[in-house]
Structures are given as structure tokens and as C-alpha cells.
Amino acid sequence: MIATRPRPKPRQKPAGAPRTKPAEVRLDELMNAAQRLFLEKGVESTTVSEIVEEAQVAKGTFYTYFASKNDMLVALGERYTQHFLQALEQAIEQCAKDDWVSRLRVWVHANVATYLATYSIHDIVYTNHHHHDRNNKAKNAILDQLMVILEGGKAAGVWQLSDPRINALMIYSGVHGVTDDAIVDRLEDCTAFADKVSVSCLAMLGR
Template identity: 60%
Template structure:
């Protein structure tokens, strides 16, 4: 057995340890020493990957968005390829539930790193816009501005989910269905 772990494993362990500590103690109160201790790596390993805690947060933000995107893609791909309304509903519904599940990490990484040119967020928007374009090509709905519609749905879902988190409804699944229903009104059906 090799004595050292693969680089990817060490990196994942560092980020997982940081996330756990950030959620428990907060970003400011967490030290690099605590992160490396929990990850069971040398302090030099941390600096091999990151120059600072702030850089680690940036990497965590990228990873958060990639995981979010993958969860959406998995849910959407479970739908029939030509059922654009189901794919759109699934994208919206899943967005609400995944955000509710992960909002604490989201708030940590995006409070510290709010990048309007966030390429990972743009991938989410492109994913949603692709669903909208597919529905247009299938003749399901007509959209004058698919990108703007995608932005409205994306940010609307995000804002509505923030409201739900603040209000803590009894049933997030029911709330997600309501958000989906409202968002569907943004697309004109033929």
C-alpha cells in the first residue's frame, strides 16, 4: 500500500474538512491549522493547493456549483429526451430541493466569493437555456428571449428558495411544486 494518498483525495479531504469546520465555526473563526488537522495532512499540503483560506473558498465555490449542476443534470437526464416540459419542471423542482439541502454551504462560499462572471453559474444557465431551446424547437412554447427567460427562472427559483428557507415551510416538496408551477407561466405555451 502506498503511504501517500493521491493528490485528488488529499484535495477533497482538505475541502471536506474546511467545509465541516466552516459550517460548525464559521469561516473567520476557522484556522488553516484546524483544517489540516481535521484533514490529517501536513500544513505544507494545504499550501501546495492554496495560497490562502480565501483561495480555498473560491475552490469550494467552484466545487459547490459543479455538484449542484451534476445533481440537476442527473435529474433532468432521467426524463424522456423529448419531454421538454417535464425536463423544465424537473430542473426547477430539483433546483429548489438541492438548494434547500445545501444552502448553508452555498452561503459560506458565495458570501465570500460573489463573482458576477461565475463560469459555473453560467453553465447552470446554459443548461436551463438548452431545455428552453429544446421546448421551442419542439413547438411546445415560444420565447422571444430564451436567455433572459432562463435568467428570470434561475434567479426567481433562487430568490423563492431563499424565502422558503427563511420561512421554513412544513413541506419543501410542496413548495418546490408551487415554484415550478409559477415558473412555467414564464414560458408561453402554444
């Protein structure tokens, strides 16, 4: 009878051994690392080498996703806008679907609160946006969201608007303009402030 060697057991990774992360997780961590450094040092002073070191990835990983640091900045801006819109949408969805007054009031509150909480990131990712840049995708996305509320209220007879687009532009510009003042004043609790802003916006619509 021929003796056989016992089959070796498969090698097991030691506890705590790193595992390959999903691409979307790795990308998010890379962008988070860049955002932290941009906030701390500024975009111009931050290098790609510092970003990958902060994210604990190889430099090649950076260039898998981005052609340059500016390319990443554009992606951060798109992510910021997506998160901003999600915050507004989540707030709006707490209201009844046909309560257009509450939806507008909540939209204003969420804009003020979210902008106040994230303006430092906003100022980095939108640093190149100027008045001559009329085709501002982030602004248009938020305006589209506001237009749904204004047109819904108009259709329901809640307010009479000859041109909802003009009203949306005035409300958008007004809300973000006055919130800039709140940022300068370092306002910590924005509740009363947002109440006043929403009252003014509703008054503009005759409510």
C-alpha cells in the first residue's frame, strides 16, 4: 500500500489583512482625502502625491480615475451638488405632496442650513464659477428642483405666477445671497434666520 501525503490546507490570510476594496469605495476615499487636504492647505498647495499618501493608495490609482488634480476638483464639485440636492429632496419629501407652501418653506430652510454647513467645501469646488459662466449646471439643477415646487403650486392655484422661471431665479439668488451674509456673521443657529427668509420668499409669491 502506497502512503499518501496529507493534502495541505489552503493558506488563510492573517486577521486584519487588507482586502481589495470595491472601486466605488476606493474612489470615495480618494476624493475624501483630496477634499480634506484642499480644505486644510488649499487646492494649489496640495499635490497628487499628498493626496494618494493621505488616501493610502498608489499614485497609479489616482490616475485610474482622474487625469489631473483639476479633473478631481470637477468631480468633487459634481459630488457636492449631488449631496446638496439630496439634502433638499429629503427635506421636501417630509411634506405632504400637495402642500406647496410647506414644500417651499422647507426648501428654503434646507438651502440655508445646507449652505451654511458646507460653504467651505462649496467655495473650493466652485472657486472658478463667475457671473460670466451663465451655464452653471449646479445652479440649474437646484433651480429645476425649485421650479417643480413653483409650478406645482401654480397648477394647484396656491399662487399666481406669470413666469415661474423668473420667480425661481429671484428666490434662488435671494436665498443664497442672504445666506452669504449669515456666513459672514458666523451664524450658528440658522432656524430663526431661515424662517425670516422663507417668509420673505412666500411674500414674493403673494402668500
